[in-house]
Amino acid sequence: MSDKQQRINSGFDNRSTAAEVTAAIDLTGKTAVVTGGYSGIGLETTRALAGAGAHVVVPARRPDIAAGSLEGMANTEVDELDLADLDSVRGFAERLLASGRGIDIVIDSAGIMACPETRVGPGWELQFAVNHLGHFALVNRLLPALREARVVxxxxxxxxxxxxxxxxxxxxxxxxxxxxxxxxxxxxALFAVELDRLAASAGVRAFTLHPGAILTPLMRHISEDDQREFGWIDEDGNAPDHFKTAEQGAATQTWAAVSPSLDGLGGLFLEDCEVAEVNTDVGPGPGVRPHAIDPDEAQRLWAFSAELTGVNAFA
Known part of the structure; x- marks a missing residue:
């Protein structure tokens, strides 16, 4: 896998925005699903995709708040989904499949970060449950509707x-x-690696990415004192120059979903609207660490996730 992590000279960079990425793209007639598509970089992703003509379905744990965020934005709809609840995941997927629509793009953008210890379901740790297991079950359940699709x-x-x-x-x-x-x-990251291996022959390609450093509601569980210690904000609460805006932070996942430069590719880790290079250094730095793209780890995680959720479209 690591030998595939080579730059492709996309023409975009770390300051590109989601709107710039979609400026020359016509998504008319396409359907996208964007989890977390009503807040932070998810909202800017929804805005860019809808602005390019796609119809964007935004599943949300709090549909009323999502509807308020998307009010007046054409080509969008909201439905209910709680990624921590596998019954909710199943219900959302069944409703969408029952509509008979094909799905061209799935962007798993929702997530939580550094929350207090919380258990859901049969005792699953909340961040693993929401960020990974909920999305794992969702994509597997939506797979029958994916058509020459990209999953991000x-x-x-x-x-x-x-x-x-x-x-x-x-x-x-x-x-x-x-x-x-x-x-x-x-x-x-490992989910995308294995999904791409399993589904590429059916025309479904998967990508994963680092969106960049951005101040968004994702950081709600991290105190201002900790954010200052980490260098995320200064004494006045302002982000450093290398941080991205939400529009810039949404660019890489939007690029992953729509760019023709990625046609025929998949299973790659992206950053700054580019294919990331492998970085074996310990500590901070650009690129992807080998453990996040290891195909053996990816297969092991898939089997483990299927066992936990009881969902596996490839069984």
Missing amino acids: SVSSSGHRLSPMRWEDPQFERGYDRSEAYGQSKTAN
């Missing part, structure tokens, strides 16, 4: 914080909110 699994540079913790994936022997977030972001 939004990871982050946070994948550097932890590989898969096979000895204790649910943090039952001690919770660390940062490592739990890191594991969930590694899982997002």
Whole structure:
């Protein structure tokens, strides 16, 4: 896999916006599903896709709030979905499949970060459950409607914080909110690797990505003091120059979903509207760490996720 992680000179960069990425793209007649598509970079992704002509379905745990965020935005609709509840995932997928529509784009943009220890379902750690398992079940259930589609699994540079913790994936022997977030972001990346391997022959290609450093509601569980310590904000609460706006942060996942430059490709980790290079250094830095694109780890995670959720479109 790592030998495929080579730049392709996309023509875009870390300051490109989602609107710029879609400026020359006509998505008329296409249907997209964007989880988290009413807040932060998800909202800007919805705006760009809808502006290019796609009809965007935005599933939301709080449909009333989502409807308010999307009020007046053409080509959008809201439905209910709680990624922490597999019955809710099934219900949303069944409603969408019953509509008879084909789906061209799925962007798994919803997520939570560094939350207090919380358990859902049969005791699953919340970040792993929402960021990975809910999306895993959702995409598997929607697969019958995917047609020459792209599935975009939004990871982050946070994948550097932890590989898969096979000895204790649910943090039952001690919770660390940062490592739990890191594991969930590694899982997002590995999901795309294995989905692409399984579904490419049917015309479904998958990508994963780091959207960049952006101040969004995702950081709600991190105090301002911690954000200052991490260098995310200064004493006045302003982000440093290298941080992106929400419009810029939405660009890479939008590019992954629509760019013809990625035709025939898949299973890749992207950043700054480019294919990321592999970085084996420890600590901060650009690129993707090998553990997040390891095909053996990806297959192991798929089997584990299918066992936990009871959902596997390829069984």
